[in-house]
Amino acid sequence: MGTVNDSAPATAARRRIPPPHRDDVIIAVVGVLGGLLLWSLGVHSNGSRHFFPDWAALVPLLVIGIMVLLRRSAPAVTLPVGIAATGADQFTVGNLATIVLFTDLMYAAVVYGKPSMARRLPISTGLVTVVVTIASGALLGAPQGLLIGVLTGIVGFGPALTGATLRNHREAAIAARLRAEQTALLAEMDRTQAVVAERARMARELHDMVANHLSAIAIHSTAALSIDSPATSREALGVIRENSVQGLAEMRRLIGLLRDAGAEQEAVATPSLDGLDALLEQARVNGEASGLEFVLDDARQPGGGPLPAPVELAAYRIVQESLTNALKHATPGTVRVCVARTDGLLTVDVESPYGEQPGPRAPGSGAGLVGMRERTELLGGEFTAGRRGPVWQVRAVLPAEEKVVTA
Numbered sequence: 001m002g003t004v005n006d007s008a009p010a011t012a013a014r015r016r017i018p019p020p021h022r023d024d025v026i027i028a029v030v031g032v033l034g035g036l037l038l039w040s041l042g043v044h045s046n047g048s049r050h051f052f053p054d055w056a057a058l059v060p061l062l063v064i065g066i067m068v069l070l071r072r073s074a075p076a077v078t079l080p081v082g083i084a085a086t087g088a089d090q091f092t093v094g095n096l097a098t099i100v101l102f103t104d105l106m107y108a109a110v111v112y113g114k115p116s117m118a119r120r121l122p123i124s125t126g127l128v129t130v131v132v133t134i135a136s137g138a139l140l141g142a143p144q145g146l147l148i149g150v151l152t153g154i155v156g157f158g159p160a161l162t163g164a165t166l167r168n169h170r171e172a173a174i175a176a177r178l179r180a181e182q183t184a185l186l187a188e189m190d191r192t193q194a195v196v197a198e199r200a201r202m203a204r205e206l207h208d209m210v211a212n213h214l215s216a217i218a219i220h221s222t223a224a225l226s227i228d229s230p231a232t233s234r235e236a237l238g239v240i241r242e243n244s245v246q247g248l249a250e251m252r253r254l255i256g257l258l259r260d261a262g263a264e265q266e267a268v269a270t271p272s273l274d275g276l277d278a279l280l281e282q283a284r285v286n287g288e289a290s291g292l293e294f295v296l297d298d299a300r301q302p303g304g305g306p307l308p309a310p311v312e313l314a315a316y317r318i319v320q321e322s323l324t325n326a327l328k329h330a331t332p333g334t335v336r337v338c339v340a341r342t343d344g345l346l347t348v349d350v351e352s353p354y355g356e357q358p359g360p361r362a363p364g365s366g367a368g369l370v371g372m373r374e375r376t377e378l379l380g381g382e383f384t385a386g387r388r389g390p391v392w393q394v395r396a397v398l399p400a401e402e403k404v405v406t407a
Contacts, residue, residue: 024068075117110163291332291333352392376398
């Protein structure tokens with residue numbers, strides 16, 4: 001147990017300090033070798049102004065070369081050590097490679113350091129350059145002071161400013177890439193939502209257009225199988241054939257809507273409330289065997305202006321689905337359809353007898369009520385459906401103003 005605990009800190013330390021980057025190794029090796037070459041050739045930066053033996057100039061060079069290896073992983077450490085090594089180099093014969101490697105440490109501290117360091121270093125090195133220039137000019141004279149100030153700016157302010165410029169460009173590129181990724185993500189989300197909405201719309205259309213015919217076919221085929229009467233079977237088969245033909249026509253119309261519209265494609269008529277009479281006539285034929293009667297009460301005032309197309313389509317589909325549900329579930333009696341338009345609202349009421357149905361009935365899944373509610377809510381209307389005493393009532397209140405332009 002003790003061995004494991006002792007080795008854990010060493011393992012964590014190795015993980016905290018990554019190995020030097022290949023480029024950093026190349027810079028350090030080239031810089032140190034170049035400094036050794038300059039020292040061996042007797043090329044010094046400080047001339048005769050020194051306090052230590054000539055070989056002492058190699059110590060700051062080696063220290064700053066080691067710091068270059070850590071320029072990416074530990075810039076907060078390498079920069080202070082680099083400043084100290086460069087300062088110590090001024091008390092030796094001096095080595096130009098030490099100064100050059102220090103400028104690289106300054107640049108790396110801005111590029112790879114923390115954001116606070118990257119903000120402070122250009123400002124602080126700029127202030128130091130100004131102070132050194134003013135002080136040198138006051139002590140040594142204008143020409144020499146200006147030269148020292150320029151050298152100070154080249155060693156400190158120049159690398160810091162270059163690093164800050166590069167870092168700003170990198171951060172701007174990263175921000176632009178993130179914005180592009182977010183834009184692409186939002187576009188994909190919008191596309192997915194559009195696909196889901198379109199699928200839901202087509203599902204409602206398919207259910208509303210075909211369910212009525214299939215329900216009539218199911219009811220009359222069940223009646224033909226359960227009642228042993230040639231006349232009844234012939235009548236049921238006639239209704240089945242008529243609804244099959246109409247169902248196929250509706251399916252072809254839906255497939256035409258799904259295809260890409262071309263220049264030669266004919267416009268498909270959108271159902272409207274003007275077709276309620278034909279819709280109820282078809283319901284009378286389908287519901288005759290079940291003892292159902294259908295009555296239309298159209299209380300819309302003439303001259304009220306045209307309804308928005310999405311409202312007309314939604315009202316028509318709600319009536320159509322309500323009649324389909326009546327064929328499947330209503331007991332013998334009267335199915336009453338009421339349509340009225342008052343105070344900018346279109347009201348659709350469908351009441352059907354509620355109770356146990358003695359004859360054959362078609363199964364239901366509840367998708368019709370969901371579709372009617374979705375149509376109403378998409379237009380900002382109100383929808384209710386449920387038992388009201390002896391009847392089942394479907395009621396939809398839709399906005400009838402021209403400002404409604406979406407379905």
